[in-house]
Amino acid sequence: MSFVSVNMESGAETPVKLTRRALAKQRTRERVLAAARRLFTERGYEGATIRDIAQAAGMSTGAVFASFADKSELFEEILTADYEVIYAQMTQASRTAKTIDEALLGLFAVAYGFHVEQLPLLRASIAVSWTRSEAAERRARNDLKHIFRLIAEALQRGVDQGQLKKDVDAKLLAEISWDVYVANYRRAVYDGWSVDALLARLSDQLKVIFAGARA
Amino acid sequence: MGVRTDQKAATREKVLEAARDLFNEVGYEETTIRAIAERAGVSVGSVFTTFASKAEVLSHVMSHRLTALYAELDRVTPFLRGSTADKLCSIFAIHYEFECRRVKLFLAHIAASYNPANDPGVTPYGRNPRLNQMLLDVLEEGVRKGDVRSDLDLPLVVDTLKAAYAWNYRMTAAAGGDLEAAQMSAAMDRQISIIAEGWKPR
Missing domain, CATH: 1.10.357.10 (Tetracycline Repressor, domain 2)
Known part of the structure; x- marks a missing residue:
């Protein structure tokens, strides 16, 4: 991992002994990330400038730019850190499930639980995802690839265990499942839905999506 | 309709058209109310008397x-x-x-x-x-x-x-x-x- 998550205790001891210089640099990064997380949460992506973030972190704009190339890199690093935190839990939820529905609901439940707690940051990340640069898009896709691999695995197990037809279009099913999962966040944003309400809706939607795919 | 309401409707129309084109060509975040006013050929003030915010312009x-x-x-x-x-x-x-x-x-x-x-x-x-x-x-x-x-x-x-x-x-x-x-x-x-x-x- 090339970064340290700012809101989580880093469980493992640091494997390599860092020089004082490297340690100071790492602390600076952490301070910037913590300030950035707070400001993106309060003001959204467009509303928080690098200057605001530097000020909140108690350093100069130049010092921020020494650690991060631009605002989008800073934002992505926060999202990637969060993603790494939930990915392990999503994997576990999916792999210990007995049915395809349980697996998908389990892994999305982890994500809903995490993101609904930090809805403003999630809103900012979805907003940005519609208009970001192609380079940023490629990097984001890399994170998503892992989640799609989890979904694909769950679908394959569903086929192997005879829950789904052998000839299902797994890629397409995964895509639609993802679409409804993300689209449901609008219910949390606009209608204040809880994680349980989101999951109940998702469960019904998955029934609609998989109705023709069941063996 | 009075001249005033006519004028207001015309301003509105011009602003919406200018905003539509700028949002599409330059981007929403990148477009300022000033740029919209300039492209529409109206004053910044008259944009604000018609719409409360840029978000409202986009919505309309x-x-x-x-x-x-x-x-x-x-x-x-x-x-x-x-x-x-x-x-x-x-x-x-x-x-x-x-x-x-x-x-x-x-x-x-x-x-x-x-x-x-x-x-x-x-x-x-x-x-x-x-x-x-x-x-x-x-x-x-x-x-x-x-x-x-x-x-x-x-x-x-x-x-x-x-x-x-x-x-x-x-x-x-x-x-x-x-x-x-x-x-x-x-x-x-x-x-x-x-x-x-x-x-x-x-």
Whole structure:
């Protein structure tokens, strides 16, 4: 991992002994990330400038730019850190499930639980995802690839265990499942839905999506 | 109408047109109210007497466009033929075709609907009842004709279809807005057919 998550205790001891210089640099990064997380949460992506973030972190704009190339890199690093935190839990939820529905609901439940707690940051990340640069898009896709691999695995197990037809279009099913999962966040944003309400809706939607795919 | 109201309506029209073009060409975040006023040939003050915020301008640009889209759809839908799935494919294809004429504008509209600072004068993306009703009508007709199972939760199906529809725009977002509408329609067709597989009467 090339970064340290700012809101989580880093469980493992640091494997390599860092020089004082490297340690100071790492602390600076952490301070910037913590300030950035707070400001993106309060003001959204467009509303928080690098200057605001530097000020909140108690350093100069130049010092921020020494650690991060631009605002989008800073934002992505926060999202990637969060993603790494939930990915392990999503994997576990999916792999210990007995049915395809349980697996998908389990892994999305982890994500809903995490993101609904930090809805403003999630809103900012979805907003940005519609208009970001192609380079940023490629990097984001890399994170998503892992989640799609989890979904694909769950679908394959569903086929192997005879829950789904052998000839299902797994890629397409995964895509639609993802679409409804993300689209449901609008219910949390606009209608204040809880994680349980989101999951109940998702469960019904998955029934609609998989109705023709069941063996 | 008095001269004053005439003038106000003309200003409004000019502002919406300028904003529509700038949002699409330059981007929503990049466009300032000042730039909109300049392009429209009106004063910054007169933009603000008509609209409370840039978000409100975007909202009005979009609802203005929707009026045109639904006029087109009202004309076309009575002539749609084929299965329920076919009709739905056509309706979504018309949407993709329409939004791709100014796709960056549309993407900005979706993005803005997630921005924390939404004021009450704004109708965000996804809150338009027309599409909902149109899809429900087609599905209900399918039930009447025996093309669609009668025990189906139709609003839930509509919800699922709309999610797939909206998220297919990710394809064009990923391509920097440079993608044929037909490619998104083709993806939507496949998604509809997979869902339709489950609503067949048995």
